Amino acid sequence: xxxxxxxxxxxxxxxxxxxxxxxxxxxxxxxxxxxxxxxxxxxxxxxxxxxxxxxxxxxxxxxxxxxxxxxxxxxxxxxxxxxxxxxxxxxxxxxxxxxxxxxxxxxxxxxxxxxxxxxxxxxxxxxxxxxxxxxxxxxxxxxxxxxxxxxxxxxxxxxxxxxxxxxxxxxxxxxxxxxxxxxxxxxxxxxxxxxxxxxxxxxxxxxxxxxxxxxxxxxxxxxxxxxxxxxxxxxxxxxxxxxxxxxxxxxxxxxxxxxxxxxxxxxx
Numbered sequence: 001x002x003x004x005x006x007x008x009x010x011x012x013x014x015x016x017x018x019x020x021x022x023x024x025x026x027x028x029x030x031x032x033x034x035x036x037x038x039x040x041x042x043x044x045x046x047x048x049x050x051x052x053x054x055x056x057x058x059x060x061x062x063x064x065x066x067x068x069x070x071x072x073x074x075x076x077x078x079x080x081x082x083x084x085x086x087x088x089x090x091x092x093x094x095x096x097x098x099x100x101x102x103x104x105x106x107x108x109x110x111x112x113x114x115x116x117x118x119x120x121x122x123x124x125x126x127x128x129x130x131x132x133x134x135x136x137x138x139x140x141x142x143x144x145x146x147x148x149x150x151x152x153x154x155x156x157x158x159x160x161x162x163x164x165x166x167x168x169x170x171x172x173x174x175x176x177x178x179x180x181x182x183x184x185x186x187x188x189x190x191x192x193x194x195x196x197x198x199x200x201x202x203x204x205x206x207x208x209x210x211x212x213x214x215x216x217x218x219x220x221x222x223x224x225x226x227x228x229x230x231x232x233x234x235x236x237x238x239x240x241x242x243x244x245x246x247x248x249x250x251x252x253x254x255x256x257x258x259x260x261x262x263x264x265x266x267x268x
Contacts, residue, residue, distance in 0.1 A: 004076055008035045011077040015099055031080030034066035041070035072106075075122070082128075089117035091135070096122045101146070103129040109151065110134075121156070 009032055012019045019025050025032055037060035044053035053070035061067040065084040068074075072088050075096040080086055082102040088094070091114070092106040100106075104126045108116035118132045121139045126132060127146035138144065138154040145161035145168075154160055159168040223234035 005036055005039055007077050008032065008039075008079070011079050011097070015079050016081060030064035030066060031083040031086075034060055034064045034068060034080060034083060034086075035074070035078055037064075038068040038070065038072070038074065041068075042072070042074075045070040072117075091115045092117035093119040095120055095124065095140075098123065099125045101126065101128040101130075105131045105133070107131065107133050108135075118150075 009022060009025055012025050012029065012032065019029075037056055041053040041056040041060070044050075044056065050070075057068065057070050066080060066086045068086075068088040069090040069092070071090040073093045074088075075094055075098070077097045078094060079099045080101075081099065083100075085103040086100055087105045087107060088100075089107050091108075094106075098120050106118050106120070106126075110116055115135045118134065119137045120126070120132075121137065121142075123141045124138050124144070125142075126138075126144040127148070129147040130144045130150070131148070132138060132144060132150045134151050136151065136153050138150070139156035141157045142154045143159040144150055144154070144165070145159060147163070148161050148165045149163045150160055150165035152165070154165075155167070160166065161168055226234055
């Protein structure tokens with residue numbers, strides 16, 4: 001138990017840049033006080049001294065504003081930042097290197113006995129005010145956004161935002177570059193329209209951009225095939241979209257086969 005408490009204190013310096021020294025952490029961090037109380041209460045709980053364990057847990061809540069049931073299972077290097085209003089239920093399971101911010105609830109959705117609280121795998125971070133409810137699993141390295149309400153299993157390594165919680169995909173640099181290219185081509189400013197934004201309009205715009213990319217690629221392939229058959233209708237420049245980009249658009253989008261100067265003559 002003492003080894004785990006030392007690890008709980010040491011991990012604060014990795015996750016809170018405001019922490020200056022061990023004495024300050026031990027005397028002024030309610031999250032550290034709560035986890036120390038929990039370690040002691042959990043030891044009493046496992047020894048069968050359940051009333052004493054609950055009494056210590058209640059005292060800890062009064063002192064820190066953090067309520068951790070002594071029957072919960074918590075791994076190593078657990079950190080609660082700020083902490084006020086955090087609630088961890090009896091059958092909750094928390095892995096190693098997890099972090100909770102203030103106002104987080106790991107709660108249940110039924111009054112039935114048995115497993116009714118969530119399981120957080122290693123490395124999970126739960127943002128301020130988030131509610132993770134029911135006997136669900138939040139897998140390794142997942143991130144729960146502030147004020148999200150999560151009632152379904154969360155895959156490893158993703159972020160979840162909103163009410164109800166929905167998965168935000170990891171950024172794809174190649175896809176983002178292709179979207180920017182098509183946005184520049186049609187004269188649309190795509191800056192700020194990121195897939196990470198929990199905005200249905202932004203998501204719809206990005207879906208349209210992806211569809212346009214696919215259509216653009218197919219049209220280019222069709223034009224190349226027509227060129228091989230002797231059709232030159234694709235040599236015509238695209239309509240003007242942006243005065244400043246006319247020249248670059250004509251040069252970029254017109255298909256001119258090697259050795260064929262007819263299309264270049266038309267442009268000139």
